[in-house]
């Protein structure tokens with residue numbers, strides 16, 4: 001089965017071009033999905049955190065506002081925005097984004113996910129149990145609103161990875177710990193979430209995306225597109241190809257193929273020309289080769305040729321957020337030259353890069369180790 005993925009181009013988040021571009025992708029998707037009349041709709045945006053109004057780590061506020069309006073105009077009975085950003089509350093992030101009042105005026109409710117519990121998983125799932133935010137079951141339709149970003153561990157974070165927000169923050173740490181060092185298992189977890197939550201409409205904000213060492217502290221890049229589909233996995237496959245990331249370098253798709261989950265797509269609409277994303281330093285190589293190795297070699301490869309989190313002390317404000325989110329507690333705040341700074345226990349570090357993702361100052365970087373740099377140079381040399 002081939003799923004259409006719709007594209008439109010917009011060079012900025014200015015209201016008129018943005019609304020035109022959003023309508024261009026939503027109209028055909030609404031038609032495919034069916035009537036929204038009288039539906040209770042849950043919007044799950046990627047908020048991660050917000051350091052300023054248009055933080056490239058999160059979906060742009062103008063897209064969230066325009067989407068809610070489109071859903072209401074299409075006849076939705078109610079639109080509710082729920083997310084679990086990890087270290088900030090939704091209300092606080094919406095305030096920074098300047099969205100709080102605008103959503104309230106439109107009658108859009110918002111909150112943190114709160115009702116975590118175990119639910120029955122579809123037969124296709126590989127995990128037997130998942131404790132997730134059960135609120136999604138109270139809605140007729142889940143709309144998955146993601147950002148086009150690189151991800152130091154998973155190469156890209158798009159619509160399917162956005163569903164990881166339905167896992168409780170406390171559990172996210174243990175999931176990272178349990179499956180975070182095994183990228184295939186982590187991809188399986190994301191795919192199980194996709195099969196369970198089944199977003200009926202998925203949208204990716206790629207007007208300004210994030211390349212390099214995302215998802216928290218990468219480099220903003222203007223790619224100028226919006227994309228939407230009724231299938232989150234097909235959407236991810238299409239957008240990954242658009243961003244120059246082959247299936248072989250995107251573990252989520254490799255794992256989906258291995259599980260015979262379909263993601264064949266057909267691009268439609270105004271398809272943009274996008275410069276390939278600069279990928280995160282570390283796992284390009286590790287992702288490409290490491291996943292087939294037995295765990296002991298994976299660990300060796302990770303320690304010698306992978307990458308590591310690296311603190312730039314001058315930017316650190318000693319907030320301790322990185323310590324709070326580190327799944328195996330490989331980070332501790334210690335006195336260094338009179339300041340409280342996070343210190344890494346790299347032997348214990350599983351390279352999940354949660355610390356980098358959640359640092360509000362972008363002061364933790366992902367840096368390749370010497371062997372990684374050497375091998376990357378060799379690969380480039382042989383490619384010429």
Ligand code: SF4
Nearest residue numbers: 326349350352353355
């Ligand atoms: S130090 Fe950072 S990369 Fe390492 S395990 Fe902790 S959060 Fe993950």
Ligand code: SF4
Nearest residue numbers: 316317319320322359
């Ligand atoms: S590295 Fe970032 S998250 Fe960690 S203490 Fe410093 S500013 Fe806070």
